[in-house]
Ligand SMILES: NC(=O)C1=CN([C@@H]2O[C@H](COP(=O)(O)OP(=O)(O)OC[C@H]3O[C@@H](n4cnc5c(N)ncnc54)[C@H](O)[C@@H]3O)[C@@H](O)[C@H]2O)C=CC1
């Protein structure tokens with residue numbers, strides 16, 4: 001049974017789902033050292049934002065197939081390191097959208113009306129109304145940075161409260177922003193015009209300290225900022241300074257540069273101009289059930305060899321598209337493996353020719369599958385759908401894609417042409433009825449062979465006696481032939497022979513076969 005480590009608090013419903021297919025160990029609050037020590041035992045890791053999956057953790061994770069983030073942000077996972085190691089990273093892109101958006105709105109209103117401090121004062125026995133006079137959000141301008149899923153829901157509700165909306169999102173169309181009632185503007189305009197600014201973008205090296213002393217200087221001194229996205233997008237030291245010197249009126253923060261927030265953080269010293277919550281954006285009963293089920297299902301599926309729906313580091317495919325492409329991906333991988341073995345390793349470019357119905361589909365999964373096949377003779381199980389593209393790129397393999405939508409003998413067919421410094425090798429294949437794979441040509445010699453585990457392939461002169469000699473040699477080594485086929489372009493010209501074997505070719509036999517007069521080359525191919 002595979003083993004899953006759950007290292008952050010996850011709703012029971014998710015753990016129950018995993019327990020159907022795996023041994024589930026819940027160990028919350030591990031240090032990095034402790035995690036490194038135990039991670040080699042596990043096939044899957046399920047986390048929230050509490051666990052830092054560093055490069056060192058990933059390097060130690062020799063059996064890990066998948067990291068499941070029960071939430072959105074994967075900035076606590078070294079995704080490039082996971083990709084390199086072929087570990088899939090999945091998340092739950094929508095499970096906590098509403099929770100995070102509602103928390104943002106609650107934070108904005110708490111800040112506007114001093115609810116947390118007023119509440120604390122009443123509970124402490126006071127009745128001071130004047131001190132807690134607030135501001136309205138009605139007719140105020142809300143600047144939304146990052147108009148994705150959470151930003152969009154915040155926009156919808158804020159609009160209903162009568163706010164004017166500005167948005168900055170370099171990856172969003174003006175049309176989509178307008179649908180949400182937002183005016184898409186440059187960042188400086190948003191800074192200058194907003195009364196409230198809310199952040200809903202991911203933390204990346206580009207967005208680190210997007211809010212800093214310089215950008216704060218562009219804001220109104222009466223502006224208030226809300227961050228329910230990620231700590232580190234705001235330079236906390238600059239924010240504290242701006243709040244202390246009246247350059248900014250307030251801040252409501254759910255996320256921090258370091259979590260848990262340090263006991264001595266100057267943010268804790270500030271008054272009611274600051275509202276702080278301990279990363280509660282996703283903490284609703286509903287969201288935690290959503291993300292636990294969403295991610296547990298994906299981990300379960302991947303452990304069962306099925307695809308995941310929200311992989312962060314693998315091309316995403318809708319299940320209906322995947323169903324159609326899966327047999328072609330298998331064909332691409334088999335052909336990639338074959339052409340890789342024929343080309344002998346030093347491949348500099350791979351041309352992927354998609355024909356017929358294949359040419360009308362998303363080609364990325366086909367290309368990735370072909371690269372996985374191409375690299376698998378060298379990298380074995382170290383290459384998979386997650387890292388094949390990256391591995392190929394690092395080896396300097398150039399990928400060229402060509403498409404021809406016309407249908408010839410098959411509904412869809414695929415040709416791979418691998419070029420090494422010394423030669424060019426090509427293989428083609430197609431699917432028969434019931435998704436049966438066929439190799440339909442090798443180096444332009446037409447054949448029709450089902451790929452099998454052990455194959456012997458020869459390039460030879462088409463002349464009497466060759467087939468008999470090779471058959472006799474295989475027989476003398478007690479190797480059983482399952483099928484044999486010869487492909488040639490002209491009588492007594494060059495030809496290929498593909499022999500499917502029931503057993504692996506014994507050592508030394510290939511050398512004997514190469515000595516047969518008329519044989520130009522011979523290969524053992526293991527598919
Ligand atoms: N406080 C909490 O508990 C939670 C926090 N989050 C965080 O909220 C943030 C947003 O999440 P979603 O809306 O689900 O993600 P999303 O992917 O739907 O939206 C992010 C948006 O940011 C935009 N963006 C990317 N780079 C940008 C840049 N440099 N400037 C402006 N916009 C940029 C993208 O185009 C996208 O529209 C993430 O950082 C996520 O980690 C999410 C859930 C809960």
Ligand SMILES: O=C(O)C(=O)COP(=O)(O)O
Nearest residue numbers: 048049050071072073282
């Ligand atoms: O989903 C996200 O990005 C969040 O920030 C939620 O974090 P959490 O799962 O509550 O630790």
